[in-house]
Amino acid sequence: MRPSRNLWITLLLAAAAAVLLWNRYHAAHRSSLRITDLAASSPLNQPGGAEVPAEAYQVYSGIYQTPADEPLAFAQDSGTDVPQLNGSCLKPSTPDEKAMADAFEAANRRSQRWDTRFHLPGGYSVLSPRELDEAQTCLASHTQNTPQCTPYKALRHVRILGVPGFDSAHNRALVSILIKCGPYCGTGGIFEAHKENGRWKRADPTPFTSDCSWRY
CATH class of the missing domain: 1.20.5 (Single alpha-helices involved in coiled-coils or other helix-helix interfaces)
Structure with missing residues (x-):
């Protein structure tokens, strides 16, 4: 049928x-x-920021108290990134961590300007945007011995610092450091610092920031 x-x-x-x-x-x-594109929905490092707050210098001065095995050079303009992993690499699990994450993004919405107010035992330099470009070009091309690269002859890296985001008590902070060996070469990450006996130091890693590291 x-x-x-x-x-x-x-x-x-x-x-x-x-x-x-x-x-x-x-x-x-x-x-x-x-995943929401944070670069479109919540862009960071926009121009027009003010000077970095004084408290931010205390955080990085504490982190860099141990003398480095190379000259320290910081970019004058702050800069950071928040790698996207399910929307953001930051995974806050407490109200304090959420407050730090929000404060960090707010502080880095606009690029701010670092001055020579760090207190570091081994000395350092702060590079203007032009000097930063020159230094990175010299590092990438390995031409530090040429006349135009002489000021950067001893450099192996330049560092771009993010503005810290603090908790409500200002005893914990999120910080960001990009360590560049050229325009497209380097490593970076966001991690937590905390104040201990009145001095800032890098905190032990936790799931809060464990996904926030990257390599160029």
Whole structure:
């Protein structure tokens, strides 16, 4: 017995409806998994910032109290990144961590300007935007011995610092350091610092910032 024409039409319509429902389900599922582009929705390092707050110098001065095995050179303009992993690499699990994450993003919404107010045992230099470009070009091309690169002859890296974001008590802070060996070479990360006996030091790693490191 052959199926009637009406039965075939009914089966075809049911199959078409099933395909439509399947496609709609997967489109909704993909949409729920889509990671927001932070560079578009919440861009950092925009021009027009003011000078870095005095407290920020205390944080980095504490972190760099141990003399480095190379000359320290910091970019004059602050800069940072928040790598995207499910929306953000930062994974706050307490109100204090959420406050630090929000404060960090707010502090770095606009690029701010560092001065020579660090207190470091081994000395340092602060590079203007022009000097930063020159230094990175010299590092990348390995031409520090040429006349134009003489001022950067001893450098192996330049560092770009983010502005810290503090908790409500200002005893904990998120900081960011990019260590550049050229325009497209280097490492970076966001980590936590805390105040101990009145001095700032790098804190032990936790899941809060464990995904916030990268390599160029």
